Amino acid sequence: xxxxxxxxxxxxxxxxxxxxxxxxxxxxxxxxxxxxxxxxxxxxxxxxxxxxxxxxxxxxxxxxxxxxxxxxxxxxxxxxxxxxxxxxxxxxxxxxxxxxxxxxxxxxxxxxxxxxxxxxxxxxxxxxxxxxxxxxxxxxxxxxxxxxxxxxxxxxxxxxxxxxxxxxxxxxxxxxxxxxxxxxxxxxxxxxxxxxxxxxxxxxxxxxxxxxxxxxxxxxxxxxxxxxxxxxxxxxxxxxxxxxxxxxxxxxxxxxxxxxxxxxxxxxxxxxxxxxxxxxxxxxxxxxxxxxxxxxxxxxxxxxxxxxxxxxxxxxxxxxxxxxxxxxxxxxxxxxxxxxxxxxxxxxxxxxxxxxxxxxxxxxxxxxxxxxxxxxxxxxxxxxxxxxxxxxxxxxxxxxxxxxxxxxxxxxxxxxxxxxxxxxxxxxxxxxxxxxxxxxxxxxxxxxxxxxxxxxxxxxxxxxxxxxxxxxxxxxxxxxxxxxxxxxxxxxxxxxxxxxxxxxxxxxxxxxxxxxxxxxxxxxxxx
Numbered sequence: 001x002x003x004x005x006x007x008x009x010x011x012x013x014x015x016x017x018x019x020x021x022x023x024x025x026x027x028x029x030x031x032x033x034x035x036x037x038x039x040x041x042x043x044x045x046x047x048x049x050x051x052x053x054x055x056x057x058x059x060x061x062x063x064x065x066x067x068x069x070x071x072x073x074x075x076x077x078x079x080x081x082x083x084x085x086x087x088x089x090x091x092x093x094x095x096x097x098x099x100x101x102x103x104x105x106x107x108x109x110x111x112x113x114x115x116x117x118x119x120x121x122x123x124x125x126x127x128x129x130x131x132x133x134x135x136x137x138x139x140x141x142x143x144x145x146x147x148x149x150x151x152x153x154x155x156x157x158x159x160x161x162x163x164x165x166x167x168x169x170x171x172x173x174x175x176x177x178x179x180x181x182x183x184x185x186x187x188x189x190x191x192x193x194x195x196x197x198x199x200x201x202x203x204x205x206x207x208x209x210x211x212x213x214x215x216x217x218x219x220x221x222x223x224x225x226x227x228x229x230x231x232x233x234x235x236x237x238x239x240x241x242x243x244x245x246x247x248x249x250x251x252x253x254x255x256x257x258x259x260x261x262x263x264x265x266x267x268x269x270x271x272x273x274x275x276x277x278x279x280x281x282x283x284x285x286x287x288x289x290x291x292x293x294x295x296x297x298x299x300x301x302x303x304x305x306x307x308x309x310x311x312x313x314x315x316x317x318x319x320x321x322x323x324x325x326x327x328x329x330x331x332x333x334x335x336x337x338x339x340x341x342x343x344x345x346x347x348x349x350x351x352x353x354x355x356x357x358x359x360x361x362x363x364x365x366x367x368x369x370x371x372x373x374x375x376x377x378x379x380x381x382x383x384x385x386x387x388x389x390x391x392x393x394x395x396x397x398x399x400x401x402x403x404x405x406x407x408x409x410x411x412x413x414x415x416x417x418x419x420x421x422x423x424x425x426x427x428x429x430x431x432x433x434x435x436x437x438x439x440x441x442x443x444x445x446x447x448x449x450x451x452x453x454x455x456x457x458x459x460x461x462x463x464x465x466x467x468x469x470x471x472x473x474x475x476x477x478x479x480x481x482x483x484x485x486x487x488x489x490x491x492x493x494x495x496x497x498x499x500x501x502x503x504x505x506x507x508x509x510x511x512x513x514x515x516x517x518x519x520x521x522x523x524x525x526x527x
Contacts, residue, residue: 082196082197082198083195083196083198083365083366083369084196086150086196086369086373087150087152087363087365087366087369090360090363090366091149091150091366093360094154094360094403094404095149095404097402097403097404098403098404098405098408099405100402100403103402103403104405106399106400106401106402107401107402107403107405107406107409108405108406108409109399110396110399110400110401110406110409111401111405111406111407111408111409111410111412111413112409112410112413113279113281113395113399114157114392114395114396114399114406114409114410115409115410115411115412115413115414115417116281116283116284116413117281117282117283117284117391117392117395118140118144118157118159118392118410118413118414119137119140119284119413119414119417119425120283120284120286120287120428120433120436121159121160121162121283121391121392121436121440122136122137122139122140122159122160122414123136123137123287123304123425123428123433124136124162124433124434124436124437124440125160125161125162125165125437126139126160126384127229127304127430127433127437128162128165128166128169128222128225128226128437129160129165129166129168129169129172129384130168130169130172130173130177131168131172131177131180131384133304133307133425134307134308134313134418134422135180135382135383135384136160136384137313137414137417137418137425138313138314138378138381138382138383138418139159139160139378139381139383139384139386140159140160140386140410140411140414141314141411141412141414141415141418142314142377142378142380142381142383142411143158143159143374143375143377143378143383143386143411144157144158144159144374144407144408144410144411144414145377145407145408145411146158146370146373146374146376146377147370147371147373147374147386147388147407148404148406148407148408148411149370149404149407149408150366150369150370150373150374151349151366151367151369151370151371151374151388151404152200152349152362152363152364152365152366152367152368152369152370153349153352153353153360153362153363153367153388153393154358154359154360154403154404155352155356155358155393155396155397155401155404155406156348156349156352156367156388156393156396156407157388157389157392157393157396157406157407157410158370158371158374158386158387158388158389158407159386159387159389159392160384160385160386160389161341161344161386161387161389162218162222162437162440162441162444163214163215163218163340163344163387163444164337164340164341164344164385164387165218165222166218166221166222166225166476167336167337167340167385167476168180168337168384168385170333170475170476171183171333171337173237174329174333175322175326175329175330175333178320179322179326179330180382180384181317181319181320181379181382181383182319182320182321182322182330182379183330183333183334183337183385184319184375184376184378184379184383184384184385185319185375185376185379185380186334186338187334187337187338187341187375187385188371188372188373188374188375188376188377188378188379189372189376190334190335190338190372191338191341191342191368191369191371191372191375192368192369192372192373192376193372194342194368194372195365195366195367195368195369195370195371195372196365196369198365199365199368200346200363200364200365200366200367200368201364201365206339206343206484207453207460207463207483207484207487208449208452208453208456208460209449209450209453209460209461209462209463209464209467209483209487210463210464210467210480210483210484210487211343211347211447211449212447212449212450212453212464212467213463213464213465213466213467213468213471213479213483214340214467214468214471214476214479214480214483215444215447215449216444216445216446216447216450216464216468217467217468217470217471217472217476217479218441218444218471218476219441219442219443219444219445220241220441220445220468220472221241221441221471221472222437222438222440222441222444223438223441223442224241224244224245225241225244226434226437226438226441227244227245227248227434228244228247228248229259229430229431229433229434230259230260230263230431230434230435230438231248231252231255231256231259231260231263231431232255232256232258232259232260232301232302232430232431233247233248233251233254233255233256235247235248235251240472240473240474240475241472241473242472242473256300256301256431258294258299258300258301259301259302259429259430259431260431262290262293262294262299262301262429262431262432262435263431263432263434263435263438264435265286265289265290265293265435266286266287266289266290266431266432266435266436266439267435267438267439269282269285269286269289270282270283270286270435270436270439271439273285273286278398279398279399283436286432286435286436287428287432287433287436290428290429290431290432290435291424291427291428291429291432294427294429295427299429301429301430301431302429302430302431303426303427303428303429303430304425304426304427304428304429304430304433305426306426307418307422307423307425307426308418308422309419309422309423310419310422311419313418313419313422314381314415314419315381315382316380316381317380317381317382318380319379319380319382332477336476336477336480337385340480341371341375341385341386341387342368342371344387344388345367345368345371345387345388346364346367346368347449348387348388348389348390348393349362349364349367349388349393350362350364351390351448352388352390352393352394352397355394355397356397367388371386371387371388374386391440392410450464459490459494460487460490462486462490463483463484463486463487463490464483466479466482466483466486467479467480467482467483467486470482470483
């Protein structure tokens, strides 16, 4: 502490210290998978203020190390083993908060508003998934309760997701609608088992560039897939994205002007209303306005059609086991939906926890348990796969929700809408739901994961483009596999170049501009 800054600079610039600094930085950047093309020209700067010794008493330092070791050991012991109680001990305080008088009214209001958004979105996602519209509402109603009570994020809302809709549609076209409850049950069982085994962190190893490419690809496929419904055209089933666009172009003069006008009106309403007041459920206003306009003006637009009335839609049914010979092909579909629903859930909940942290810290293991229970509950009512959805959850945060009660309230709202107003819902034009999905799909074209991935490594653009192009030209499963393979290949090439070109590092030590001093006595300045 008695040496001058010039002495410290000369010591830092010595060959031994410089070599050590270069080795440390090389090891660190190898772990992070840094860009290979800039290794030879990268300049690493060190500030002598960083190496300034900190005065501390040996006894207090040893005590702090012992306390840190003891804390780490106790935390490891706490996290060891399976979660056999499904995390209910830690969730009991969360459940008690739902009846707190100080937040009860705010939470109920938030739940009703989220329910107003969940009804049209669940209908639209069910139609896009190739399943009856009531399946989306039933899944949102029953899974929202299970996911809200058992999930690992306080303010998350569970329900059908647009990002998974095309996976479900492909599964229904390949294996039939009758196998969907079994697929949902198997997906939920895998999530539950992985959560109990504390495997929530494994899904985080899916490259963000591949997830971003998947999200963009789904957005483009939703936009193309909803064009026939928006224009009230009929195209053959089983076409890929390029073929759907070609079929629409070939029949462009057969469009229904009324359906096209309703679609444009819904898209415009969903774009304008959030700018007027962000808490207004724009999807409900847009779809409700389109339905009322169709009835009042007598427009000729295809509607949803008859729905089950009363409680007949909420019937317990045991999923039937498919034939044994179809299990190998069905297993690949189940694994794909399980992986994507889990990744979508964990990424959404991590983002929600950053938006507004709560007293209950986001737990990925508990989140998988909650989503597993939610999917298994949906399967018991012949439902479709669900995830924690970022759009409805972020609205829940904007509405100042405090507990898990809004998830239950929005489920009750969806339940009541189907049980009491099925005749009103049956009059909703399909072109209006297409407008809702087109708005959602457009928002998926620039996913947040892409920005994060490119900020870490600009060469992640390769796996992103491979995943997106593969999905659009060959299929979703093929695109995801190609994206993961290209990401692995990129990482191996970078590791090889790092090992071969690690000697070209240039290390400079120079004075870094110090931060503003903290206004407390005895606090040292750090670069």
